[in-house]
Amino acid sequence: MRFIEPVWMTSNEEKALKKVLKEKNQKKIAQIATMAYSWRIRGIAAEKLIDQHTLADIAKNDKVEIVAEVAAKKITEQLILLDIAQNAFGINIREMAVEKLTAYGDLENIAMNNSFSSVRVAAVNKLNDQSILVSIAKREDDIDVFNAAIKKLTDQSVIAEILINLTKKSIIDNALKYLPDEKQIMNIIEHTKNEYLASRALNKLGGYLCSACKKGNLPRNGNAVSCICEHCNAENHDFKRGYDSETLNNTTEKVTTWNECKRCGKKTDRETDIRFTDW
Numbered sequence: 001m002r003f004i005e006p007v008w009m010t011s012n013e014e015k016a017l018k019k020v021l022k023e024k025n026q027k028k029i030a031q032i033a034t035m036a037y038s039w040r041i042r043g044i045a046a047e048k049l050i051d052q053h054t055l056a057d058i059a060k061n062d063k064v065e066i067v068a069e070v071a072a073k074k075i076t077e078q079l080i081l082l083d084i085a086q087n088a089f090g091i092n093i094r095e096m097a098v099e100k101l102t103a104y105g106d107l108e109n110i111a112m113n114n115s116f117s118s119v120r121v122a123a124v125n126k127l128n129d130q131s132i133l134v135s136i137a138k139r140e141d142d143i144d145v146f147n148a149a150i151k152k153l154t155d156q157s158v159i160a161e162i163l164i165n166l167t168k169k170s171i172i173d174n175a176l177k178y179l180p181d182e183k184q185i186m187n188i189i190e191h192t193k194n195e196y197l198a199s200r201a202l203n204k205l206g207g208y209l210c211s212a213c214k215k216g217n218l219p220r221n222g223n224a225v226s227c228i229c230e231h232c233n234a235e236n237h238d239f240k241r242g243y244d245s246e247t248l249n250n251t252t253e254k255v256t257t258w259n260e261c262k263r264c265g266k267k268t269d270r271e272t273d274i275r276f277t278d279w
């Protein structure tokens with residue numbers, strides 16, 4: 001007996017297309033959607049498919065994202081969506097499934113435990129419970145997920161409490177954006193043991209951390225902060241690089257550089273250098 005290959009198993013897309021368009025039997029449509037040679041044919045079949053479990057199988061496993069997407073869009077059953085959110089091959093497909101999930105506990109679980117940060121972000125975006133968002137922000141090491149959680153927090157003292165225990169620099173810089181309350185920033189300056197955090201918080205209030213005694217200096221009575229530390233008299237400047245150049249002839253220029261304090265304007269000695277502009 002000769003095995004006759006179905007047309008949709010071959011690379012003849014035109015014939016396969018005719019077949020899939022007229023096919024009415026859901027069992028056959030499922031076969032085509034999961035096994036057709038051409039991804040276009042699989043996509044068209046998925047579009048016609050009703051069975052949520054077969055659609056889930058396609059959403060999770062089809063390596064061509066468009067096909068997986070067609071299937072994922074048609075899924076509405078929450079348990080199946082949860083399975084896709086946790087197990088789909090494509091990260092985008094997982095995110096799509098999270099967006100359609102409604103059970104709070106499932107979203108919380110994904111926000112806490114999914115190994116892909118963008119999937120955790122999608123779940124955090126759907127959460128509003130402040131205490132859950134706090135626990136996510138406290139344990140989260142990924143800046144995008146942390147960001148998604150902290151920007152939904154409304155209480156400044158709660159944000160300050162999270163900040164005070166942070167150690168990762170990029171997360172500290174990011175979190176300070178969400179703390180405009182000066183009283184809470186002072187609270188951090190007074191209580192943190194993290195030098196980087198103290199320094200960033202002082203900067204935010206127009207002050208600085210003394211590099212010699214490690215104590216804070218802040219502007220007083222509306223005056224700009226002095227570059228001489230009020231605790232130990234050490235000089236602290238916030239230098240930026242100055243640069244000037246003068247063309248001497250076709251091939252050389254004189255370059256002058258110096259440092260200039262952004263706070264008090266103090267300049268360091270100028271250094272000049274002759275550079276060749278044309279080799």
Ligand SMILES: [Zn+2]
Nearest residue numbers: 210213229232
């Ligand atoms: Zn000092």
Ligand SMILES: [Zn+2]
Nearest residue numbers: 227237261264
């Ligand atoms: Zn200065």
